[in-house]
Amino acid sequence: xxxxxxxxxxxxxxxxxxxxxxxxxxxxxxxxxxxxxxxxxxxxxxxxxxxxxxxxxxxxxxxxxxxxxxxxxxxxxxxxxxxxxxxxxxxxxxxxxxxxxxxxxxxxxxxxxxxxxxxxxxxxxxxxxxxxxxxxxxxxxxxxxxxxxxxxxxxxxxxxxxxxxxxxxxxxxxxxxxxxxxxxxxxxxxxxxxxxxxxxxxxxxxxxxxxxxxxxxxxxxxxxxxxxxxxxxxxxxxxxxxxxxxxxxxxxxxxxxxxxxxxxxxxxxxxxxxxxxxx
Numbered sequence: 001x002x003x004x005x006x007x008x009x010x011x012x013x014x015x016x017x018x019x020x021x022x023x024x025x026x027x028x029x030x031x032x033x034x035x036x037x038x039x040x041x042x043x044x045x046x047x048x049x050x051x052x053x054x055x056x057x058x059x060x061x062x063x064x065x066x067x068x069x070x071x072x073x074x075x076x077x078x079x080x081x082x083x084x085x086x087x088x089x090x091x092x093x094x095x096x097x098x099x100x101x102x103x104x105x106x107x108x109x110x111x112x113x114x115x116x117x118x119x120x121x122x123x124x125x126x127x128x129x130x131x132x133x134x135x136x137x138x139x140x141x142x143x144x145x146x147x148x149x150x151x152x153x154x155x156x157x158x159x160x161x162x163x164x165x166x167x168x169x170x171x172x173x174x175x176x177x178x179x180x181x182x183x184x185x186x187x188x189x190x191x192x193x194x195x196x197x198x199x200x201x202x203x204x205x206x207x208x209x210x211x212x213x214x215x216x217x218x219x220x221x222x223x224x225x226x227x228x229x230x231x232x233x234x235x236x237x238x239x240x241x242x243x244x245x246x247x248x249x250x251x252x253x254x255x256x257x258x259x260x261x262x263x264x265x266x267x268x269x270x271x272x273x274x275x276x277x278x279x
Contacts, residue, residue, distance in 0.1 A: 011157030017074040031055035034077035042085045051094040076102025117147040
């Protein structure tokens with residue numbers, strides 16, 4: 001495929017991933033999707049899927065929370081995958097290229113938020129004051145397109161055109177022991193990604209379940225899918241028990257309110273003595 005056509009298609013993929021302002025939280029921006037599409041465009045979808053899974057683990061905890069904005073994983077995923085496949089290199093190289101690219105593009109993204117987005121925000125405020133719903137919606141779409149979508153697409157397309165030959169030359173002179181070291185780092189970064197995710201989720205109420213999952217995986221050698229099945233069953237058991245207990249509490253409360261008689265007037269609900277039941 002012509003290099004210019006490839007650059008345009010990669011730019012369009014990046015723009016698709018940045019289209020959440022228009023499409024909603026569709027998860028198209030995740031590395032698993034972006035790397036797969038980049039692999040499809042560059043002619044090696046198999047490697048794209050593998051690189052996407054690896055980068056997904058590395059970026060598993062990368063979500064915007066309040067004013068905290070994570071690295072721009074879309075550009076990092078697309079360019080890292082495209083450069084690595086074009087140079088015939090491994091997943092470790094895609095990861096090594098993707099993370100610094102994502103951090104660098106984040107700076108560009110923040111500059112767009114500072115200098116471009118405010119214009120559309122002020123226009124949206126004016127339309128809101130006038131009660132113009134269509135104008136308000138239009139500013140939302142245009143603001144997202146010109147402050148995020150288009151700049152990231154241009155960065156990805158231009159970077160691929162200018163950077164691919166340079167990256168190929170650079171990778172050709174990297175010693176093999178460095179590539180092997182990057183492979184080791186590839187195995188460590190997913191753990192870091194999970195640690196970022198746990199930092200947001202874990203607390204004293206659910207830490208027991210994380211320890212249980214860890215013990216099942218490490219000491220019982222149960223695969224991750226098996227641990228997930230155990231967790232789902234445990235969650236259903238606990239929530240089902242709580243629901244049943246709540247129903248029992250409601251019935252006993254009603255019995256007390258009625259002076260010891262159940263709604264059917266039998267006093268023992270058909271022979272069942274609730275005082276003898278164990279819960």
